[in-house]
Amino acid sequence: MPATPEVKVSTSSSSADQLKTRLENRTAKIGIMGLGYVGLPLALLFSEEKFPVTGFDVDKKKVDTLNTGGSYIYRITTTEIGQARSKGFVATADPSKISEMDTIIICVPTPLNEYREPDLTYIRDTGEMIAPHLRAGQLVVLESTTYPGTTEEILVPILERGNKHGLKAASAHNASPLADDKTFYVAFSPEREDPGNDTVARCDIPKVVGGMDATASELAGTMYNSIFRKIVRVSTPAAAEMTKLLENIYRCVNIALVNELKLLSLRMGIDIWEVINAASTKPFGFHPFYPGPGLGGHCIPVDPYYLSWKAKEWDFQTRFIELAGEINTSMPYHVVSSVAGALNKHKKAMNGSKILVLGVAYKKDIDDLRESPALTVIELLQKEGAEVSYNDPYFPTVGKGRHYDLQMTCTPIEKVKEFDCVLIITNHSDYDYEKIVNEAKLVVDTRNATGNIKSPKIVHC
Template sequence: MSKFSIDLGVIGLGYVGLPLVVESTNSGLSVFGFDNNSEKINDLNNGNSPIEDISDNELKESLSNGLLLSDSPEQLKDCEHIVISVPTPLTDYQPDLSYVKEAAKSIGENISKEQIVILESTTYPGTTIEVLIPEIEEVSGLKAGKDFYVGYSPERIDPGNEVWGFKNTPKVISGIDETSTEKIKEFYEKIIDEVVVVSGTREAEMVKLLENTYRHVNIAFINELAVLCNMLEIDIWEVIDAAKTKPFGFESFRPGPGVGGHCIPIDPNYLSFKTRQIGKPVRFVELAQEINNTMPTYIVGRVLEMMNKLGKPMNNSSILLFGVAYKKDISDTRESPALHIIENLQSQGVNIGFYDPFVDELDTSVPINKEKDLSKISKYDLILFHTPHSQFEEINFEEIEVPIFDATGVEYLKNSERI
């Protein structure tokens, strides 16, 4: 019989933490969620979910099944397991672990002996041992491995993915010692179908950076080929479609307007930060960043070419962005290439509107117009198709007379100008 009254406490209730508290409650665990954003806690406690993967009804059901949410960390002391899922952004292009340290402080102030602490935020190898543990130990006066247990488990959630979700995506786990690893494995086995154990926290931290850097580099590679194929007058989409018929040794990636979100543009910087400590750059990361960062400018250049062909000057023209989220079927616009594209077009005197059923407003320096439906679409000189939300498949684009530049290569816009 456990001495704890709550199975799981989660710090940080965003894209990672909220699904974790809801799914764990569904799996029959007693769960406490702490987020220091009081407004968010209020909204969540009123049953309003800010993310697409968790519906308001799912959240309400979890709340009625005992999920406790608070903007105060005290109840962490009653939790057997504590998962940290706070942001790990870049500040001045450097890893910013201030949120992890703040979370560690909340744990240190509310710790109970025998607790199991797991970091899930994406970070560079060494963070659990060099940053998280010293902070908890200093605040609490307790010793990791003796008084409490610690591990790292990367989060692989793919917002908007309807096939691979919380339960069926294998979970990599690690601990600072054998007992920690065993306890953490036992915990995740209660809520996830397959648990993969690695030998230490640094290996587990590195797994996440390998996965996301792999995507970042391959996206950059296909983006570079798309630009070159356009210059060579070769249809990159035909090439990709044919290449992906190879049943082995090839995984297809798609060109696009750039990379966005909280992971792909940011995580590789955590890897570079670590390797620079041993005097080595990750050359692939630097090149991939350079290429992916130029994609919004490339798209603007292609739009300019198209407008020239249409005989329309950019200045005072109107362009509608179809989709502004960084990827399909979600509302997240963090680091979205759309933001760079909009800024660039605005600097050339273009009036911008956007149509994105997932996004209510966009934080741009010059305010832009949100189109709620397509009734006023004919006032635009060009549509820039940026994010291929699934519901756009229902639109009959043949009926739309405005010329379209498609930065995503979707099947149903085959007759438009494409990246």
């Protein structure tokens, strides 16, 4: 891919100069820590661009799968893994290899703990793993979504404290430059991928980069410019961290707004989907968001709380975030009472009814269950005494996770007619909705998947 040379050399540091040259001629060794939904695709992108890439993960099973040519992410094929391996990609659980890397990109989870507060355990642990193997001249980039200040206040002190050579991160706050053989470089660059959305190629998503100093920004920009067409430089890691949170809070708040308007529209007998489609024809000032059964995924239900937690340190209450959270988390309850109402109209009680939940992934056409509203809906339906089954082409089974323990097996879609109610939670493209409506006794649709079908069996909620 042609690189857009937006990033210019302005450093006198020789180790940085050397790294920049290696990044430009693609001989720099790229290490990716955390080979999940973000880290593995990133590793493959660098490998495609002919960089020598090493993937690090604490999950030995993932490491073994990759090193034997397998894949554990639905949309990543074994062919892609094979191609990367033929270009030298290897996975390892051995942190001592970190010292061989020129750059280290951290893509580890940033969940919430049981009190819905940021859980930075993975970032801290990764920092502790890197620190003893850190070398002068290396570039460390954090990609995990987190609150502003994490890179400078949490990651950098761990790296500085834990390395054996007294290395320090180059920083714009330093009064005078550090000795070249005592310096490493740090930046934050958020991952902005939208899983399952193939309308924008990954390389066309501009890459935001904020370094601890100008050299760190240049190095990170140069590295990413080999795979992303446009680099957007911001002045600090905190600005880059906040950029990612702004993007996700914008989504969270707007989804809450449209969910609230959906509840009102249902009461008023207005079709919210028709309204959104009409409003979307305005060529400026309106961006459509769609209602649903509640938020899901690793990002939108989680990230806003990273900021509201941090805001408290500044004696600041993030009211939009709290209100949006309140509305979005109430949606699964709305879905369950809609199912009860729909069954009632069929002279059936929820207690004892057989309900088939269609789609458990948190959004369509992906194999990700994290924070999926389907899990909450299933638990709530079960509490009401319903006999709940599910179908999802991406999940043959649903077991136990951070916030759920369901132990269910996928029911074949051919069995639709055996259920009192089919509840569409995730509108996967693979489903034949016309057939499902024809065969089902009752369909409750939370996604407007049946919007083009006219049938008295359908209840939109």
